[in-house]
Amino acid sequence: MHKIPEKTLYHSTYPDLRKHFWDQNPFIFRYVFLSFSDAWxxxxxxxxxxxxxxxFSHYSIPMDLPMVVSLVVLFIFILWIAGAYSIDISPIQELQRITLGILFFFLLIAFYFNLTVMKDERFLLFLISGWVFSVILIPFGREITRRIFSGSSLWNIPVVIFGYGPAGYEIADYLIQNSTSGLFPVIVVDRRMYDRNESPRVPLIRSADLLEHPEMVELFKAVPIAILVTGEINEEFVTMIQLEKRLRFRHLVIVSQANQIKSLWLRPYNIGEMLGYEIGQNLLGLWGKTVKRLGDLLILLLTLPVFIPVFLILCLLLKLESPRGIFRSRSIIGRNGKMIKIRLFRTSLVDRSDNLPDTDMETSARFSRQATSNPPENTPPSTRLGRFLLRSRLVTLPQWWNVAKGEMSLTGPGYLTVDSSILKEYHNLYKEVLPGINSLADCTGSQRLTAATRIHLDEYYIRNWSVWMDYYILFQSTVRTVLCKHAE
Structure with a gap:
């Protein structure tokens, strides 16, 4: 038997994985944490x-401890049946299932109490207000729970990544940077025989060593999830995992690098005995644009009592802090390629946009308004209030006027400042829809996304748009605004 290679400077060929109960069963602890959060x-x-x-109505709801416990148990059961505790669903699906579960729960309460003890019309006010508070507090409580326990072995689920090319490196870096995702890479399998220039933050195993020493497969028994990047790993591993099942995982995620059209927005379509694929165009149709526009107007009307006082207070503070104007202007590309002017709150004493033109490289760098964790050298320093406006995203508050005029949307693809060549074949797709104040890329939690990744996220949004996706983006944006977690 060959001797198992020893660890090198950059590659760990035999990392020591903890095999405690909480490392092998992170799902149980996640269920417990989320259940307690939902209950409270x-x-x-x-x-x-x-x-x-x-x-408002001087109506008292009789509540005792057994009733509260019964309602909590019923609610947790409804969410469990709805699949709100599954780990193999997207954040958008989770928010959708939570919202529908809450709605079903309060409808069930209304039906039960209407048939039994409470037939007072004032009880309807309690149900409606309870539903509204639940829709706001329960998802927010889950987000806080993720932020509290992220990084803990009781929350994070171990992940192995097969493939350490550009895509594998970006996946590993994203999971490390965003611990709230609940996935943490513990092993990366690299097919190359030489070390990377960058020192990896995850133990690496050479695929050749793993193929030569089958006993090293024991390493993966404590890892429930695998991410397989097909274009960046040996074909032997694809066979071992997909066909031979020599490497078994409870959940297998395949990232394909074979084609340019990402499978995320392809839907299977049966044509006789042949299988075709339909490309989504959800936001390109008249129905999608109409529903989205009505949703924007409804949100504007509902938030008007909060928007006006906050807007006036910020204008007053900016006027007191800076002798210059309150706003700064910028021209962006709107629907059908029409140039529109937007306004933002001024965040520095000297505006970079006042004396430097927009360029193609600049668009690539700051795509979707989140460029990088390190600002460019020629960016003037922000004022104290300006930093707060940037981190809370309140700097975009004047753009709500563009939403009211129908030039922008509250959610959408990132706006463009120049006719950028980095978009290539996606340029016409951007011109079909309204640019958004908040985008799907803003919800990833990463400040280091490349321009190409942001473009793919915008295309995914356009082709797979739904009301639930907008709801998720607005919810995440609100949470980051409250916690001041937006990028500067």
Whole structure:
């Protein structure tokens, strides 16, 4: 038997993985944490609804401990049936299932109490307010729970990445930077025989060593999830995992580098005995654009009582801080290639946009308004209030006027400042829709996404748009605004 190679400077050919109970069963602890979060947020929402209904209608809801416990158990069961605790769903699907589960829960309560003890019309105010508070507090509670326990072995699920080319490196770097995803790479398998220039942050195994020493397969028994980058790993591993099943994982994610059209927005379509694929165009049709426009106007009307005071206070503070104007202007490309002017709050005493033209490289660097964690050298320093506006994204508040005029949308693809060549074949796709204040790329939590990745996220948004996707983007943007977690 060949001797297992020893660890080198950059590659770890035999990393020591902990095999404690909490490392092998992270799903259980995640279920427990999320269940406790949902339970406490439901109790808080019901309590707020009781106070709200008593304040406006002087109607007291009789609640005792057995009833509260029964409601909490019923609610957790409904969310479990709805699949809100599954790990193999996207954040958008999770938010959708939580919202529908909350709606079903309150409809069930309304039906039960209407048939039994409470037939007072004022009880309807309690139900509506309870539903509103729950829709806000329960997803927010989950987000706080993720941020509290992210980075802990009780929360993060071990992941092995097969392939360490550009895509594999970006995946590993993203998972390390964004611990709230709940996935943490513990092993990366690299097919190359030489070390990378960058020192990796995850133990690396040479694929050749793993193929020569089958006993090293024991390493992966403690890892429940594998990410297979097909174009960046040996074909033997694809066979071992997909066909021979010598490497078994509870969940297998395949990232294909074979074609340019990403499978994320391809839908299978049966044509007789042949299988075709339909490319999504959800936001390109009249129905999608109409629903989205009505949603923007509805949100603007509902948030007007909050928007106006905040806007006026910020204008006053900016006027007191800087002798220059309150706003700065910028021209961007809107629908059908029409140039539109947007305004942002001024964040520095000297505006970079006032004296430097937009360039193609600049568009690539700051795509979707989140360029990088390190600002360019020629960017003037922000004022104290300006840094707050950038981190809270309140700097974009004046753009709500563009939304009201129908020039922009609250959510959409990142806006463009020049006719950029980096878009290539995607340029016409951008011109079909309204640019958005908030984009899907802003919700990834990463400040280091490349321009190409942001373009793919924008294309994914356009082709797979749904009301739930907009709901998710607005929710994430609101959370980051409250926590001041946006990039500067």
């Amino acid at each position: 947020q439901l109790i808080l929402a019901v309590g707020c609804a009781c106070l709200f209904s008593y304040y």
